[in-house]
Amino acid sequence: MHHQFFGLFIDEWASLVAIGGSLGTAIALIMRAVLLPLKNSIDNLNQTIKTLGDSTKDNAHRIDKLEDRFEEHLGEAKVRNQKISALEHEVFNHKN
Numbered sequence: 001m002h003h004q005f006f007g008l009f010i011d012e013w014a015s016l017v018a019i020g021g022s023l024g025t026a027i028a029l030i031m032r033a034v035l036l037p038l039k040n041s042i043d044n045l046n047q048t049i050k051t052l053g054d055s056t057k058d059n060a061h062r063i064d065k066l067e068d069r070f071e072e073h074l075g076e077a078k079v080r081n082q083k084i085s086a087l088e089h090e091v092f093n094h095k096n
Contacts, residue, residue, distance in 0.1 A: 003010060 005013065008016070
């Protein structure tokens with residue numbers, strides 16, 4: 001006595017499962033082959049973005065240092081200009 005399920009015998013169901021599994025495996029392998037280059041490209045893009053982010057942080061740090069040095073130079077220039085003005089005032093007042 002053969003048992004049926006949805007009109008198919010057990011050996012027919014086994015054949016369908018085997019064929020379906022084979023097709024699923026084939027589709028998975030094809031998709032992997034197609035998607036692997038895409039995954040590699042995405043990984044490369046992520047690495048590039050990370051490198052750009054690190055470079056941006058480094059540049060921001062350098063800019064901050066340059067701004068600090070520029071402000072120091074401005075302060076030194078103000079002091080120097082005040083000394084020059086004081087000397088000019090002293091020299092011109094003594095001549096008059």
